[in-house]
Amino acid sequence: MATVPSVGLSVVIPVLDERESLLPLFAEIEAACARLDTSCEVVWVDDGSTDGSADVLEQLALTHENVRLVRLRRNFGKSAALRAGLVQSRGEIVATMDADGQDDPAELPTLVARLKEGYDVVCGWKRQRQDPPLKRWSSRLFNAMSARLTGVPLHDVNCGLKVYRGDAVRELDFYGEQHRLIPVLGFQRGWRVAELPVHHRARTHGRSKFGTERYMRGLLDLCGVALIGRYQYRPLHLFGGAGLACGLVGIVVCLYLTVERITGHEIGERPLLDLGILLIIAGIQFFTIGLLAEMITATRQDIRAGADTQLVERVVERVVERGEASAAPGREQG
Numbered sequence: 001m002a003t004v005p006s007v008g009l010s011v012v013i014p015v016l017d018e019r020e021s022l023l024p025l026f027a028e029i030e031a032a033c034a035r036l037d038t039s040c041e042v043v044w045v046d047d048g049s050t051d052g053s054a055d056v057l058e059q060l061a062l063t064h065e066n067v068r069l070v071r072l073r074r075n076f077g078k079s080a081a082l083r084a085g086l087v088q089s090r091g092e093i094v095a096t097m098d099a100d101g102q103d104d105p106a107e108l109p110t111l112v113a114r115l116k117e118g119y120d121v122v123c124g125w126k127r128q129r130q131d132p133p134l135k136r137w138s139s140r141l142f143n144a145m146s147a148r149l150t151g152v153p154l155h156d157v158n159c160g161l162k163v164y165r166g167d168a169v170r171e172l173d174f175y176g177e178q179h180r181l182i183p184v185l186g187f188q189r190g191w192r193v194a195e196l197p198v199h200h201r202a203r204t205h206g207r208s209k210f211g212t213e214r215y216m217r218g219l220l221d222l223c224g225v226a227l228i229g230r231y232q233y234r235p236l237h238l239f240g241g242a243g244l245a246c247g248l249v250g251i252v253v254c255l256y257l258t259v260e261r262i263t264g265h266e267i268g269e270r271p272l273l274d275l276g277i278l279l280i281i282a283g284i285q286f287f288t289i290g291l292l293a294e295m296i297t298a299t300r301q302d303i304r305a306g307a308d309t310q311l312v313e314r315v316v317e318r319v320v321e322r323g324e325a326s327a328a329p330g331r332e333q334g
Contacts, residue, residue, distance in 0.1 A: 007066075008038025009112065010091030010166065013099050014081035015044055017051040020205035021101040026060060026067075032105040036112060041066045044099075045085040048075030079179040091166050098160035102130065104199040111163040111196060120168050120191035121183050123154055124161035124198035142218055149226040150184045154195055157183055158218070161198055177217050181225050188229040235297060239290030247283025250276045 011029055015022070026042065033040035044061070046054045046069065054071060061069040070088050072081060086094060093112055097103040107124065114122045129136050139158065146157050158180040174185055183193050231238040253276030257267045267273050 007041045007091050009033065009036060009040045009093045009095060009108075010043055010089035011040065011095045011097065011105075011108070012043045012082065012085035012089055013045065013097055014047055014078050014085065015049060015053050015057065015099040016047045016075065016078075016081075017049045017053060018099040018101075018205070019049070019051045019053045019056055021099060022053060022056050022060075025099065025101050025105070028105040029108075032108045035109045039066075041068060041089070041091065043068045043070060043085045043089050045070045045072065045081040047072050047078070047081040077177065079174055079177055082179050083174065086170055089166065089170070093163055094166045094169055095163045096160060100203055101205065102201050102203055103159075103161040104201060107161060107196075107198040108163070111161070111198070114194055114196055115163050115165065117194075118192060119194045120165045121186055122163050122194045122196060123156065123183055124159040125154075125156045125195050126159050126200040127155070127197040128200060130200050130202040142222075145219065146181070146184065146222055149222060150181075150187070150229065152184050152187045152193060154183060154193070156195075157181065159198070177221050178225065180218055181221060184222075184225055184229070188225075233297060235293035236290040239286050239293060243283045243286030243288075243290060245283070246279045246286060250279030250281075250283060253279065 011033075013025075022044075029042055042064075044057045044067070046057055054069075057067075057069045058071075061067045068088065070084050072084060082096065085096075093115060095108055095111070097105065103124070111122045111124065129139070131139075139156070143155060143157055147153050162183070164186075168186065168191060169182070172182065172185055172189070174182060178185065183191070187193050227238075253272060257270070257273055257276060261267050
């Protein structure tokens with residue numbers, strides 16, 4: 001099998017009906033890459049555009065050696081487009097940005113320099129955001145909730161301008177609309193995350209493809225990611241805890257009603273009796289679900305036993321053989 005040549009930096013850009021902004025954006029990316037002492041490529045991903053964007057990008061790909069076009073069969077959404085571009089990228093470092101021209105490519109050298117300080121992802125922070133007030137305030141609320149629920153203190157988790165360590169981001173699985181939560185998904189796997197303020201520009205062509213409803217969908221994704229991140233490998237802590245809480249409250253209620261009945265009070269028609277029984281049954285069900293989820297997790301871990309090596313960054317040891325120190329293959333010598 002032929003070895004796929006690697007490049008220093010891949011810039012991955014999902015595109016959906018942004019025809020007018022593509023050529024000016026490409027010129028700016030080339031100028032920014034010229035400031036980097038490394039080889040660069042631009043990977044455009046056409047996510048089912050209908051305004052002729054694909055034709056413009058195909059012409060770029062045919063006339064520039066450092067340009068690649070990935071055309072999807074139809075519009076699958078930004079997460080699927082971004083994932084397709086990441087898979088096709090060959091860079092040791094991968095940058096992502098939006099195709100609308102609001103992200104400034106001139107920020108790339110600064111972000112890349114920060115990444116090389118030892119981080120796995122550096123996120124842009126649109127501190128002076130050039131968007132309508134409603135969009136700005138919705139974004140602030142979403143970012144505040146994201147930081148609170150996930151423990152990743154980012155001011156702008158949804159900023160499209162980010163740089164990643166290539167081998168790390170290509171291994172990451174995401175779907176739905178989780179593209180905005182990639183730093184959170186990486187943080188849960190032990191990534192080192194940083195953030196830098198970046199220049200944000202007003203949109204000059206086209207219109208936004210997302211409305212304020214994206215934050216509702218994003219909130220659901222956020223809850224899912226936070227839940228899986230905390231309890232993926234210990235589901236009994238979640239369901240079992242809820243079950244114990246419900247069951248204990250139900251037992252206390254039923255004990256109270258038992259005392260009431262012993263002292264001569266009628267309890268047959270009291271709604272509190274139904275509540276106590278319901279809480280005990282719900283507690284048993286929650287605890288049972290937790291046990292089943294724990295068994296599924298244990299089985300999954302057995303199947304993936306060989307895949308845990310992806311969590312290890314490196315192994316450092318000193319190997320001594322016949323009185324001589326030598327470094328084992330694939331390991332660093334101590």
